[in-house]
Amino acid sequence: MSFARLREEVYRVNMEIVEAGLVVLTWGNASGLDRAAGVLAIKPSGVAYDKLRARDIVIVSLATGTVSDGELSPSSDTPTHAEIYRAFGGVGGIVHTHSTYATSWAQSGREIPCLGTTHADHFYGPVPCARRLSDEELRFYERETGRVIVETFRSLGLDPLDVPGILLPHHGPFAWGPSAAGALANAIALEQIAKMAALTYAINPEPEAIPRNLLDKHFKRKHGAGAYYGQPAAGH
Ligand SMILES: [Zn+2]
Numbered sequence: 001m002s003f004a005r006l007r008e009e010v011y012r013v014n015m016e017i018v019e020a021g022l023v024v025l026t027w028g029n030a031s032g033l034d035r036a037a038g039v040l041a042i043k044p045s046g047v048a049y050d051k052l053r054a055r056d057i058v059i060v061s062l063a064t065g066t067v068s069d070g071e072l073s074p075s076s077d078t079p080t081h082a083e084i085y086r087a088f089g090g091v092g093g094i095v096h097t098h099s100t101y102a103t104s105w106a107q108s109g110r111e112i113p114c115l116g117t118t119h120a121d122h123f124y125g126p127v128p129c130a131r132r133l134s135d136e137e138l139r140f141y142e143r144e145t146g147r148v149i150v151e152t153f154r155s156l157g158l159d160p161l162d163v164p165g166i167l168l169p170h171h172g173p174f175a176w177g178p179s180a181a182g183a184l185a186n187a188i189a190l191e192q193i194a195k196m197a198a199l200t201y202a203i204n205p206e207p208e209a210i211p212r213n214l215l216d217k218h219f220k221r222k223h224g225a226g227a228y229y230g231q232p233a234a235g236h
Contacts, residue, residue, distance in 0.1 A: 003041060003059045003069060006034050010041040010093075011054035013180040017097055018049045020188050028097035029075040032180035033085050035092065038062050040085060044072035062086065076142060083146020084176060088153075088160040093180030095187040098172040101194035105129070106167035112197050114210050119197070120218035122189040124162040128152055132169055149174060162223070165190045 013030040017023045026049070031042035041057050058070035058078075065082055067074060075081075081094045097103075105112050105127075112127040114120055130152045137144035149166050153159075164186040165175035173194075175187035200207050222229045 003034070003037075003039065004054075006032055006039075006041045007057040007059070008054050009180050010043070010057050011052065013093065013095065013184045014043045014052060014057075015049065016184055017095055017187065020184070022095075022097040022099040022187055022191055023049070028095070028099075029077055029081075030093070030095045030180055030183065031075075031078075031081045032093045032183075033062070033091070035062075035085075039068050040078075040081060042074050042078055042081060044070070045075050047072065077145075079140075079142040080146040080149070080174070083143060084149060084160075084174070087146075087150040088176070090161045090178060091176045091183075092178045093183035094174060094176045095180075095183040096172070096174050097187060097191075099187070099191040099194075101198055102167065102173035102191050103171075104198065105194050106172050107170055109169045111167070112194055113207075114215060115197055115200050115207050116210055117214065117218045118189075119193040120210055120215045121222055122186060123165065123193070124219040124223070125158075125215065127163065127165055127167060127173075127190065127193075128156055128158070129167040129169055162219070 010032040017028050017030055029043040031040050033040045039059050040062055041059050044056050044058050047056060056072055058072055058074040059068045060074050060078055061068045062082060062085055077096055084094055085091055109129055111129045114125050130148045133144055164177050165173055167173050173190055175183055175190050177183040177186045220226055
């Protein structure tokens with residue numbers, strides 16, 4: 001089987017997280033999933049973005065975590081991506097960065113409250129912050145990071161497609177979406193709403209959360225059965 005299209009999409013998204021200003025040096029990685037083929041495609045470990053080529057993208061078995069196709073070693077965060085894909089059925093792409101504002105909230109150990117409609121258009125409520133890992137969990141750091149992401153969503157009763165991202169304390173954000181391109185859009189949105197929330201708190205240390213009716217209106221006009229935002233043919 002050829003993975004050229006999946007590799008090309010994942011390559012493009014990895015380049016776009018740099019162009020969007022979410023990543024400097026090698027502080028990030030993006031992946032995409034072919035659920036029918038049972039493989040994910042991800043950035044190779046430690047390769048500089050200006051040297052990255054589409055054919056360097058590594059194809060990894062979702063079931064076993066081993067390389068199915070590719071010359072290079074996959075990103076060290078691959079087990080985290082795999083845990084998310086295994087648990088969250090509708091997810092087809094994942095972006096991890098250390099983008100400045102989202103990481104600042106993560107380092108503060110704070111969820112990002114939903115303060116306005118920009119946030120509500122993309123995330124149906126606060127962006128959660130996961131718990132810390134135990135000493136035992138840190139022995140299997142990347143895999144357990146994925147598991148604590150899944151645990152957080154289950155314990156909060158959240159649908160990962162309604163809230164397509166999370167903060168890891170003292171670390172940074174993961175965002176996801178139905179495709180790698182969708183995950184990129186949510187990673188960009190997450191950084192922007194993290195920035196707006198930080199500035200809102202700087203102006204008013206006690207802002208009010210968005211009213212429930214306005215949150216519902218904004219999220220649901222773009223997502224789900226009653227969505228009407230955008231052009232009918234565009235499928236927004
Ligand atoms: Zn990281």
